[in-house]
Amino acid sequence: MIATSNSPTAVRSEDSHIVRPWQDVTAIGQNEATVLKGSSGIYVKDAEGNSLIDGPGGMWCVNVGHGRREIIDAVVKQMGELSYFSPWTMSAPVTTKLAQRLASIAPGDLNNVFFTTGGSTAVDSALRFVFFYNNCLGRPDKKQIISRVNGYHGSTYLSSSVSGKKSEKAHMDMAEGLCHFISNPKPKNRPKGTSVAQFGDMLITELEDKILEVGADKIGAFIAEPVMGSGGVIVPPEGYFKRCHEICRKYDILFIADEVVTSFGRLGYHFASKDVFGVEPDMITTAKGLTSGYLPMGALLISDRLINNINASTNEYRAFTSGFTYSGHPASAACAMANLDFFAKNRLLEHVRDIAPYFATAMNSLSDLPVVTDVRVVGLMAGVECELDASNPDEDRDCAFASKVDEACQDLGLLVRPIYNSCVMSPPLTITKPQIDTMVSILRAGIMKAAAKQ
Structure with a gap:
């Protein structure tokens, strides 16, 4: 379930009348936006048909996953x-x-x-x-x-x-x-x-x-x-x-x-x-x-x-x-x-408590990457903080890097939420161990890809 296109689907025309939250109002209709046209479980689907893991769970909110018929x-x-x-x-x-x-x-x-x-x-x-x-x-x-x-x-x-x-x-x-x-x-x-x-x-x-x-x-x-x-x-x-x-x-x-x-x-x-x-x-x-x-x-x-x-x-x-x-x-x-x-x-609360240690171990495995300077995990939410040069802090530089990680991961089939210089994950609570493995492997690849371009 990994996207195969070279870049995420983005449009300008459909957003020409929308002022989105945190929108730069001097550029309405000019910013690219990924178009989503479907969703199921922990995945969303873009307009080109690529499946993407919904890493942020919408906005921390799609807890039971997408498309629940009941x-x-x-x-x-x-x-x-x-x-x-x-x-x-x-x-x-x-x-x-x-x-x-x-x-x-x-x-x-x-x-x-x-x-x-x-x-x-x-x-x-x-x-x-x-x-x-x-x-x-x-x-x-x-x-x-x-x-x-x-x-x-x-x-x-x-x-x-x-x-x-x-x-x-x-x-x-x-x-x-x-x-x-x-x-x-x-x-x-x-x-x-x-x-x-x-x-x-x-x-x-x-x-x-x-x-x-x-x-x-x-x-x-x-x-x-x-x-x-x-x-x-x-x-x-x-x-x-x-x-x-x-x-x-x-x-x-x-x-x-x-x-x-x-x-x-x-x-x-x-x-x-x-x-x-x-x-x-x-x-x-x-x-x-x-x-x-x-x-x-x-x-x-x-x-x-x-x-x-x-x-x-x-x-x-x-x-x-x-x-x-x-x-x-x-x-x-x-x-x-x-x-x-x-x-x-579906005993979802029990599932979260059972799988949370596995999620924490998987997220903490990213600590071996040179640009990762802190991993914070509790339950099914995590922040992976990145600094290109920890000895020389630069907030603008590192925030821009987190955005580049997001772009790289989306190319590979994962939505990431960059917050400041952290890559945030809060997937649907229904996520399984194999899906966690896939999510973390894509995040690792995305961080490495973004770092290689520096």
């Missing part, structure tokens, strides 16, 4: 019965059942489900709930947020304002004074002579120092991905996530776990916060794997504790005046239910 049929059936309802005043059985199902598998007391249209709007809703919560409790100044450098939380005004990918904020306005950023928990970047454990201690001290600097009475929430996704698959030091949660509890700061990437199987569990990192957050944001990308949907899960605290603060009307036209859309809810059914029927 999901498609469930969506069609639901649309034939009820295609829409107004979430302000009405409900639908399928959406109610999905909310109950999510509450039953969520950690701790996260029993309240607020449906959104995707990950960005889930994070946006979480931040708005922080403001709402503290207003209800008579703490109007407790609104500021702590986030991390290179963390990514979305593209709405609020979610982008708390994202820490500085290079992507050029020419864009952000909410000034809202967010305070602490260090990227990337072990590779720790000070020379510092152990990973000592680096973890430094990060926790930094978080507490930031709280004391700003004032706990001013900080409403800390938001963090258990594993940074779009920051390059950054796996923090052991115990980091749990210790951050403990610090937040100490200072009465809400803990938001952004699990848009890590939920629904990417790390082998429905939610990674508790099962992998030992944390029961105040809120969890999710999307992507919730529907495996078949339809747009996201959700914010809110703890009973927060709802109870609001109820205890007043007997007056308190409306969370936020929502979306497509909140809890019945077709998307049916998609999510069928997606979760697929997980259960």
Whole structure:
């Protein structure tokens, strides 16, 4: 199942009216784009009929793989019965059942489900709930947020304002004074002579120092991905996530776990916060794997504790005046239910936990390549960092190299997602050991091919 053409299919004319995400608007209609016309399992097919392994799993989201008939049929059936309802005043059985199902598998007391249209709007809703919560409790100044450098939380005004990918904020306005950023928990970047454990201690001290600097009475929430996704698959030091949660509890700061990437199987569990990192957050944001990308949907899960605290603060009307036209859309809810059914029927979580060590070994085998300076793997997500000259860092040079690896791999039959100077893999969770071998062998060939041209 490897592409045989000399180059990926690319077009200009079909994109002449599309402004894509992160598009250079001075070159609309000029940038090449691969045209995909089919998909099945872990593969997509381009317009020339070449099969390509979907290494990024779409955008971390095609967890059950492409073309699952049972999901498609469930969506069609639901649309034939009820295609829409107004979430302000009405409900639908399928959406109610999905909310109950999510509450039953969520950690701790996260029993309240607020449906959104995707990950960005889930994070946006979480931040708005922080403001709402503290207003209800008579703490109007407790609104500021702590986030991390290179963390990514979305593209709405609020979610982008708390994202820490500085290079992507050029020419864009952000909410000034809202967010305070602490260090990227990337072990590779720790000070020379510092152990990973000592680096973890430094990060926790930094978080507490930031709280004391700003004032706990001013900080409403800390938001963090258990594993940074779009920051390059950054796996923090052991115990980091749990210790951050403990610090937040100490200072009465809400803990938001952004699990848009890590939920629904990417790390082998429905939610990674508790099962992998030992944390029961105040809120969890999710999307992507919730529907495996078949339809747009996201959700914010809110703890009973927060709802109870609001109820205890007043007997007056308190409306969370936020929502979306497509909140809890019945077709998307049916998609999510069928997606979760697929997980259960095919024991997909167990499969991920079983195959993850093999995946890690295969990805780490790339460490022998001279340009590979770090391999980060957890569950079924990995980042292979490349530097052409580690003694002479050059971010632009190495980011360009990762893009060249992507091009080379696509010629060989593999889609790669270059993030900064890392080649990121997050394949469909259904991937098998032989398919992992093929994927890694192509990635190795692609890195070598790109390096040979330097």
